[in-house]
Amino acid sequence: MSSSLSKFSKNESSVQKKNHNTVSSDNIAVKNKGMGKLERNRVIMSWTFVIIPTFFILLFYFYPMVQAFWLSLHTGAGVNLTFTGFDNYRRLFSDQAFIAALTNTFIFLVFQIPLMIILALVFSVILNQKTLKLKGIFRTLVFLPSxxxxxxxSLVFRYLFSNNGIVNQILMGINLIDSPVLWLGDPFWARVLIIIAITWRWTGYNMIFYLSALQNVSPSIYEAARIDGASAVQQFFKITIPMLRPVILFTSITSTIGTLQLFDEPMNLTGGGPGNATTTLSQYIYNLSFQFTPNFGYASAVSYTIVVFVVILSAIQFRLGRERK
Amino acid sequence: MKNQETMKKVFMYSFLILTSVMFFFPFYFLIISITNPSIDITRGRLLPGTHFIENFRTMIETSLLSRAVINSTIVSFGQTILSIFVSSLAGYGFEVHKSRGKEIVYNMVLLSMMIPFAALMVPLFRLFGTISEVAPIFGIDTLFGVILPYVSTAFLIFFFRQNTKMFPKELLEAGRIDGLSELGLFLKIYMPTMKTTYAAAGIVTFMGAWNNFLWPLVILQSPRNFTVPLVISAMGSGYLIDFGAVMIAIFFTTIPTAIIFFVLQKHFVAGMVGSIK
Incomplete structure (x- = not known):
């Protein structure tokens, strides 16, 4: 993973420039070396294998990205677009709904991802113990939500957490609360609910990555630490976390990118409400394009903010992960 | 010392049992709820009832779920077969016939992993609007339209390339001597040898396709074309919600993924973690 990622970032800038030069030099090289006709056919075939999928990626990823940028410089409904320069981007700063969506997305990012990753790490360490009984069952139960x-x-959670739903009943039954928590009606609790829901869904998923990485950590390292008198907590912070750093990095990048695009949960669990309390950027883009009077130009400007964040956050996380090596 | 050990064990098992109950609780609630009437579900009844058949009937009568199951099956199988074929072609091409030019193309392909789908939905919708004018069966409100953007994905290409590193290249030499063409080598030697990789990739793709929500929501318009998540979402947000019917719909559409998971657990995990090795 780490080697491929480093390749990935190194060549990022040079990708577009070199692209067609090398394609042609490749074929020339083949001719010059005087390979047989058969061998040349094979090289051509191997390029065909690669070019077809690449064409689809150009068509369905890169071309739309360019289109989105072009759109973001325009305004108007449907096909009647007029050029407005960077007006859409300027509008972002004074758009309360956008600021709310951005804030919500970052609240989920900052609180949910560390919570989930720590929980997943704890589970993986506990469930990796050789002497633990019923390991398989516990693993399956934690993973099942995935x-x-x-x-x-999201819908099941909506019923579980409704005002007179079972969660409130249980919490009242054990005297943790006096009156029902308005999970769907109170801005604070609605956000908490989204965080609980995502954590339930994805903790086991991340745990699997850590478990498979832990299998490559030699038990003798823990043995040595125990002999030196390291406690379980010390072992966790001094051995497990450093050993799993590449995997933790990988999962935090994928989780970050996932959370930046959060859509299904707020849409089906809270409806983005109450008010705008749980609306995310993705949902706002969807609403702007397909729910309200379509404004593709402005929606594209919003979507470019996600692109910028994905790029910046991935870069930061990658940098941090490499520095601590 | 021994006392401390026992305490630790007790603490650990109580933690595991408590969290496992919390992780399983929504499933329990779902299974119980399919037998209860709507009113009991909102009240959070935790005991089985006798309303299963009525719930089932309501679901069949009031929703387009059976139609959606057919649509989702077509989309999921179509997307899985097409995308693992196309992406494995690329993985093979990139890894077996390495060249500088291909590395550059490969890095560009990987770069597309950074593009968030949220940023693509508007321009993709417009692109499919254009496709609709040229070839309506691939355009907006078609099942092909749901599949097309996923036919080739950077993730799958990356996954196949990583796994091809372990592929014994001598097999290809043998095939070349037998006079197989490059496509022949791919179809007759590479594909059968890489069965487990295909299984892993296939499962992950199938699950993703079966559960996909946002893109189908954008591109599908008529209810008869809806996939399962769209129908369930619509059932859950109507004016008169029958919770029993929603629960039973969720239950039956989760079963296929549960079966895939339990039967093919090994491949499933391989498909998830295989890409980071």
């Missing part, structure tokens, strides 16, 4: 569809589990 097979559910986001829409389905």
């Amino acid at each position: 097979i559910t569809s986001l829409v389905a589990y």
Whole structure:
């Protein structure tokens, strides 16, 4: 993973420039070396294998990205677009709904991801113990949420956490609260609910990555630490976390990118409400394009903010991960 | 010392049991709820009832779920077969016939992993609007339209390339001597040898396709074309919600993924973590 990522970032800038030069030099090289006709056919075939999928990626990823930028400089509904320069981007700063969506997305990012990653690490360490009984069952139970569809589990959670729903009943039954928590009606609790829901859905998923990485950590390292008198907590911070750093990095990047695009849960669990309390950037883009009077230009400007964040955050996380080596 | 050990064990097992109950609780609630009437579900009844058949009937009568199951099956199988074929072609091409030019193309392909789908939905929708004018069966409100953007993905290409590193290249030499073409080598030697990689990639892709929500929501317009998540989402946000019917719909559409998970657990995990090795 880490080697491929470093390749990935190194060549980022040179990708576009060199692209067609090398394609042609490749074929020339083949001719010059005087390879047989058969061998040349093979090289041509191997390029065909590669070019078809690449064409789809150009068509469905890169071309739309360019289109989105072009769109973001325009305004108007449907096909009647007029050029407005960077007006859409300027508008972002005074758009309360956008600022709310941005804030919400970052609240989820800052609180949910560390919570989930720590929880997943704790589970993986506990469930990796050789002497633990019923390991398989515990693992399966923690992982099981990961097979559910986001829409389905969001709806189930909506019923679980309704005002007179079972969660409130249980919390009142054990005297933790006096009156029902308005999970769906109170801005604070609605956000907490989204965080609980995502954590339920994704902790087991991340745990699997840590478990498979832990299998490559030699038990003798822990043995040596125990002999030196290291406590379980010390072992966790001094051995487990450093050993798993590349995987933790990988999962935090994928989780960050996932959370920046959060859509299914707020859409089906809270409806983005109450008010705008749980609306995310993705949902705002969707609303701008397909729910309200379509404004593709402005929606594209909003979507470019996500692109910028994905790029910046991935870069930061990658940098941090490399520095601590 | 021994006392401390026991305490630690007790603490650990109580933690595991408590959290496992919390992780399983929504499933329990779902399974119980399919047998209860709507009113009991909102009240959070935790015991099985006798309303299963009525719930089932309501679901069949009031929703387009059976149609959606057919649509989702077409989309999921179509997307899985197409995308693992196309992406494995690329993985093979990049890894077996390495060249500087291909590395550059490969890095560009990887770069597309950074593009968030949220940023693509508007321009993709417009692109499919254009496609609709040229070839309506691939355009907006078609199942092909749901599949097309996922036919080739950077993730799958990366996954296949990583796994191809372990592929014994001598097999290809043998095939070349037998006079197989490059496509022949791919179809007759590479694909059968890489069965487990295909299984892992196939499962992950299938699950993703079966559960995909945002893109189908954008591109599909008529309810008869809806996939399962769209129908369930619509059922859950109507004016008169029958919770029993929603629960039973969720239950039956989660079963396929549960079966895939339990039967093919090994491949499933391989598909998830295989890409980071």
